[in-house]
Amino acid sequence: MSTTSSEAITDQPIGLATPIGLTAPSGIDRAAHHRLDEAWLAAAWSHPTTRVFVVSGGQALIDDAPDGRTELVMTPAFEAPVTETHRYFLGTDEDGVSYFALQKDALPGRMDQSARPAGLREAGLLLSPRDASLMTHAVALENWQRLHRFCSRCGERTVIAAAGHIRRCPACGAEHYPRTDPAVIMLVTDEHDRALLGRQVHWPEGRFSTLAGFVEPGESIEQSVRREVFEEAGVTVGPVEYVASQPWPFPSSLMLGFMAKATSSEINVDGEEIHEARWFSREDLAAAFDSGEVLPPYGISIAARLIELWYGKPLPKPTH
Ligand SMILES: [Zn+2]
DSSP states (O other): OOOOOOGOOOOOEEEEESOOOOTTTSSOOOOOGGGOHHHHHHHHHSSSEEEEEEEEEEEEEEETTSSSSSEEEOOOOSSOOTTTOOEEEEETTTTTTTTEEOOSSSSOOOOSOOOOEEEEHHHHHOOOHHHHHHHHHHHHHHHHHHHBBOOTTTEEEEEEEGGTTEEEEETOEEEOOOOEEEEEEEEEEEETTOEEEEEEEESOOOBBBBBEEETTTOHHHHHHHHHHHHHHHHHOOEEEEEEEEEEEEETTTEEEEEEEEOOOOOOOOOOOSSSEEEOOOOHHHHHHHTTSSSSSOSSSHHHHHHHHHHHHSSOOOOOO
């Protein structure tokens, strides 16, 4: 086994106890130059090593392998249910295997006893970086296709092109590309190294997390961090440091994670998005987890990882 520098790439912040879901290198080359090459796509589709999975409503089938790993259920193209589907080309791996997703109105019948449908929030915790990346790509394309069926220039119905990565308007000729909405998510700390955590109005009692919001037109991401924190919690922010990003196709976000330094400490929540916000020391938060006053964050969201990066150790697992 050789060890090359590329194998050492992790895309994970140093000091993080738990990896950031959906962010690790996938080993997949998206090979975008093949998307308009119908002859290449046809040859790739019919190649015996090609693997195909179905995505429907943000879900795909996953299964537990005999060695305990969880995998996307993939089949050769000749076994794939191709009728009335959109076909997305997702890329190739280092062995030359091509991957496609089929978007259908429903998932196929379960392949065996253990295969089960899962959304990305669950599957993203279980799958390998390769499979998680393939599913994220497919879910993101599916969401975009579903929500952008009509031309935003002239209103005509658009048609799928470029193996799922373009929609073309037959009336005015416009080409529409998949949309990604940048959002900032930030852990704000004060001069005492306490963390600012908030509870959104629709969250249950005890659920606190980082603040977050969408980047607005004409705004830098640093400006967006400062604006969102001030709007939601009334706290002013100075230095902003980028940590990591995470694709978040629910339906089309890219979460940009930051650590940010507060320059004021008085909290004044907006009451519209954030119901309550508090400064927590590490001891405060540990005690609040112990007493059940604060629920440990869970799932694949980068929010939990940003909190963990400050907390300095893995967060407790939720007990429910
Ligand atoms: Zn048009």
